[in-house]
């Protein structure tokens with residue numbers, strides 16, 4: 001078998017902390033997910049990717065794992081997990097686990113035993129002496145920290161590309177590979193369908209030499225998509241994943257198309273698909289952490305380039321690290337429904353596997369907090385601290401955080417118009433967005449203009465229409481406002497038109513045709529309304545919206 005996925009798969013990402021709380025401790029849990037399985041089955045998805053549910057001190061909300069083979073008590077038990085897998089299966093929904101193997105938690109037994117002096121476990125991590133009182137090298141860190149921290153009182157330092165509670169594993173050590181094989185098998189034997197592999201293209205560091213200076217992540221040339229990384233992925237695939245038919249999606253930072261192709265070429269047997277980042281960087285950027293508004297034309301060009309460049313890839317607009325997509329458009333607040341349904345149309349008609357992030361299906365937006373004290377994300381706090389050190393004025397610092405904070409996408413799921421959006425009966429770990437009275441599953445369902453109903457329609461189409469499942473992608477038009485492309489399979493053709501702006505857009509003659517589906521009740525052939533989406537089928541004209 002060349003690939004381990006079905007082309008009609010639609011994945012739904014759950015951030016367990018923020019999805020549904022059943023015991024009132026303010027933190028989402030596995031029982032909450034089990035209770036919502038019918039909701040998810042009804043939406044039409046057939047796989048769930050769970051952000052980490054393992055034992056963790058939660059320095060980075062579970063991306064710092066202290067025990068890979070146990071469920072964090074706040075989420076439930078292994079028995080709950082097994083029930084989730086079984087109940088998912090009944091509904092045709094597979095479970096995808098998050099695999100975080102660039103680093104562990106510093107509270108993991110391996111790191112603790114390393115600190116206690118056990119040589120065997122010291123080799124699991126990347127330890128170095130300082131250079132005459134200076135750090136071992138000049139590398140940067142993803143979370144705006146210093147990437148080296150003192151290793152106990154040994155005088156040595158350990159490398160951490162993320163927080164100091166996330167020491168990087170030493171992938172030069174074959175014992176680490178054996179441990180990870182064992183972890184994979186543990187979950188595969190419990191029936192999971194695959195893994196989302198966290199920052200997987202940085203795991204293998206070629207050397208620890210100084211890097212060429214960059215404004216961010218100096219040193220990255222020594223660890224991005226190294227041959228060692230390719231080899232590890234190939235080994236895991238052949239020896240562990242393929243025998244189970246398990247699929248993988250890699251989160252791959254700073255990949256371009258050639259690199260993404262190398263990682264996903266079926267003949268090389270590494271990953272099935274990757275999350276690339278280029279289309280998430282189409283905002284006007286001043287420095288990495290100070291984005292202003294999205295530039296639609298740049299986004300269209302980027303999407304078209306990746307669609308043409310890759311045979312198949314993961315297709316996403318939101319996740320737990322990103323601000324809400326519709327909030328990135330300058331005028332989406334006035335057109336929340338339209339922008340969200342346009343995004344549904346776009347995401348379900350691009351070629352590749354769609355990943356819907358919780359809340360996307362009801363058009364959730366960025367948080368509306370007024371103060372840093374409401375923000376929990378470690379990255380946001382680090383950036384704020386760094387910005388303070390650099391003398392950036394307070395108002396600007398806050399604006400940076402509001403626009404880019406990962407907590408924008410992490411606010412609790414809004415289920416009902418009741419207190420805390422029905423997410424919890426207690427106090428939520430992170431404040432619910434103030435718009436929960438109007439933006440929530442229940443209110444949306446009662447509306448005759450339901451956002452979710454449109455997502456549902458698009459997801460069903462995506463899973464059943466052979467042209468959307470497997471058709472090629474052809475760019476038709478990239479303009480200031482309108483993006484048009486075709487999906488083509490044999491003699492069948494679907495044309496997609498998206499107005500990615502909050503202004504009406506006049507259409508050229510060749511783009512005017514009667515749509516079979518739109519996110520507006522009425523459409524005018526020659527003008528697209530703000531954030532209007534159209535699907536035009538060759539020969540088809542039944543208006544379904």
Ligand code: TEU
Nearest residue numbers: 060063100142162198199253320321406
């Ligand atoms: O993210 C990796 C990553 O690239 C992000 O940290 C990114 O730099 C940042 O979000 C941009 O704002 C993965 C996980 O998705 C993330 O939640 C973890 O914090 C990180 O790895 C470390 O495990």
Ligand code: CA
Nearest residue numbers: 021023027029
């Ligand atoms: Ca709970």
